[in-house]
Amino acid sequence: MSSKSVTGICESCGQERQLIKAHIYPEWAYRALYPDGRVNNDAPLLLVSGSESRTRRSRIGIYDDQILCQSCDELIGRLYDGPAKRYLLETPLQVFKEMPEGSVYVLPGADPQVLKNFFLSLVWRASISQREEYGHVDSANPHQNMLKRIVVNNLATAQDSFGVFITRFRSKTIKDASLKYSQVPYPTELNESLYWILNLPNGYKAFASPLNNSNLGDLLPFALKQGSPVFVLEWEDFETSNEVEMLTKHLKRMRDQKRLG
Numbered sequence: 001m002s003s004k005s006v007t008g009i010c011e012s013c014g015q016e017r018q019l020i021k022a023h024i025y026p027e028w029a030y031r032a033l034y035p036d037g038r039v040n041n042d043a044p045l046l047l048v049s050g051s052e053s054r055t056r057r058s059r060i061g062i063y064d065d066q067i068l069c070q071s072c073d074e075l076i077g078r079l080y081d082g083p084a085k086r087y088l089l090e091t092p093l094q095v096f097k098e099m100p101e102g103s104v105y106v107l108p109g110a111d112p113q114v115l116k117n118f119f120l121s122l123v124w125r126a127s128i129s130q131r132e133e134y135g136h137v138d139s140a141n142p143h144q145n146m147l148k149r150i151v152v153n154n155l156a157t158a159q160d161s162f163g164v165f166i167t168r169f170r171s172k173t174i175k176d177a178s179l180k181y182s183q184v185p186y187p188t189e190l191n192e193s194l195y196w197i198l199n200l201p202n203g204y205k206a207f208a209s210p211l212n213n214s215n216l217g218d219l220l221p222f223a224l225k226q227g228s229p230v231f232v233l234e235w236e237d238f239e240t241s242n243e244v245e246m247l248t249k250h251l252k253r254m255r256d257q258k259r260l261g
């Protein structure tokens, strides 16, 4: 691997700096996909792409060497990536309430503002990345500058501003797969409003609105907010999810092309 670094304008501080290999999703999100949570050089991760007809191998996932300088990348790592890893990978959920849709859990001890801004930072990092894997994450969002200010300064926002709520897959038959799954952000529509879906290991699936006035509807009480518990909605079965449908479709297409080729 080449060790040369690029000089350019850092997207965070705006200064001309040496830019480093910055992960969009933190490195731990890839590491956690390995069977025992440790990088295995002999059996690297399999990357499946909707736009490519082949799979690729990758040790530690996707990074971009043209977006952030070292000190800004480290700051984001300290502010968000470190705590988010503790919350999402190392903190057991506690049952909060059973509902007809499924269970509502809380993440004890998690800082809602840090976690909210972690998810927003993933949207922001994806939007500034020139990597083709993130090309679909719209950097022309009218609230892009505000999104950046929130992330860079760890600002508090109202529950319905850049709203984020967290869900987690249930799974009976392919539980291991549901826990070892991640995906680049993909858009969805909820209450006629755009949300980015952020799939992270351990079955987590967050919905993040890139808008100042998010329309959360009935989900508003569960959105992340300073001073409120961090709720996790376990309402969706992995087996029947969009994620499995997309993955199955891509794998089938690749298998068909392999057969034809």
Ligand SMILES: [Zn+2]
Pocket (backbone or CB within 6 Å): 010, 011, 012, 013, 014, 015, 017, 068, 069, 070, 071, 072, 073
């Ligand atoms: Zn910087």
